[in-house]
Amino acid sequence: MAGIKEVAARAGVSVATVSRVLNDSPRVSEQARAKVSAAVEALRYRPNAVARSLRTEATHTLGLIVGDIVNPFFAVLARAVEDEARRAGYTVVIGNADERPERQDHYVRTLLEQRVDGLLICPTAEVTPLIRDCVAAGGPLVFLDRTLPGLDVPSVRVDGTAAIGELIRHLHGLGHRRIAFISGPEPLSTGRERTRAYADAMRATGLRIREEYLEAGDFQAESGRAIAGRFLDLPEPPEVIFAGDNLMALGALDEIRARGLRIPDDVALASFDDVGWFVHVDPPITAIAQPAEELGRRAVRALLERAEGRPVDPVVLPARLVKRRSCGETGRTQR
Structure with a gap:
């Protein structure tokens, strides 16, 4: 049975080009694709992924x-x-x-x-x-x-440090002073980085970091809901709940609505991680978008x-x- 090298030789192209055609890659000219297809048909070549791996040590x-x-x-x-x-x-x-x-x-x-x-x-x-x-x-x-x-x-x-700093300054400019943060898990690099950026931005803006306004979730909706509930039960609840990812923001949103509170009149909400449905919430949610x-x-x-x-x-x-x-x-x- 003919192999990929024979197909490449008959088509007058490289083995890599044959591979791209067989994998339906768009990075091949129509002329090269036609040559390879004709060679495959003429040689009755039938690619076998396992056999190809054994021959070329690539899958x-x-x-x-x-x-x-x-x-x-x-x-x-x-x-x-x-x-x-x-x-x-x-x-x-x-x-x-x-x-x-x-x-x-x-x-x-x-x-x-x-x-x-x-x-x-x-x-x-x-x-x-x-x-x-x-x-x-x-x-x-x-x-x-x-x-x-x-x-x-x-x-x-992604480095969200600058964007978190911009968010805290934005909140401060809107008159918010009590800003709580639902952080991600401390063992994860993203959890640590976002917590550090929040703390640095609060200090740089002259805002107090209150221990009761900082709690770690697990990047899941239920933790966002539970922590938001604890924030809202405080004698002096925060003016803003900032969630460290979109799922925890969803949980926080559920808790706020379950209590009959209005966003942003009773409590504001912001999220790290922008997702498509944020624009369909009333009001739409302020978020930090990752590329x-x-x-x-x-x-x-x-x-x-x-x-x-x-x-x-x-x-x-x-x-x-x-x-x-x-x-x-x-x-x-x-x-």
Whole structure:
């Protein structure tokens, strides 16, 4: 049976071009696609992924492990990774770690057994022995959205520090002084970074950081609801509840509405992580938007450069503040 090299030779193109055609990549000219298709038909070539892997030690697949696929941020991120990988001639296999280290390790093992050409991981908080082994092996690995301390791994992430500072200044300008924060888990790099940015911004604006106004959630809606309830039960409740991600903001929104309170008249609401449905809430929710699509594209490019043995520098993208009416702003809703 003819192999991919014979197809490439008959079509007068490279093996990489044949691979892109077989993987339906758009990065191929119509002329080259027609030549490859004619050669495939003439030679009666039938690609076999397993056999191709054994011959070339490449499967043209990438592994992506996300923290929680239910989170809209990770869903958008995964779509962007898949689209960019497809353009480069790769298929993506996705695993949902559900923020559990043991489940993350399960997917790492499974993907390595399937001989993926590289791994993109949004790591959980724990540095597991398996992750250390992957780093030590030096294979194509890139951390996405989050980092792990003590590990020399290229990362592609978002820095929300400036946007959080802008948000606190914006709230201060609207007359708010009592600003509570539902932070993410301290063990996660994103949880620590957002908490530090909130504290730094409060101090820089001359606002008091009150212990009772700062509590860590788990990036899930139920924790946002429970913590918002405790904030609202305080003798002096906050004027603003700032949630550290979109799911905790959803939980906080549910609790505020369950109590019959009005946003922003009784309490204002802001979120880190902008999602599509925020513009459909009345009033629309002020949020810090992460460039999830660009994050996914850049991560795939970094991983492929890593797979080719090229050095990869860390990529840090800025977040941006989207002002809407949930904090008392007036004016046209921004998308």
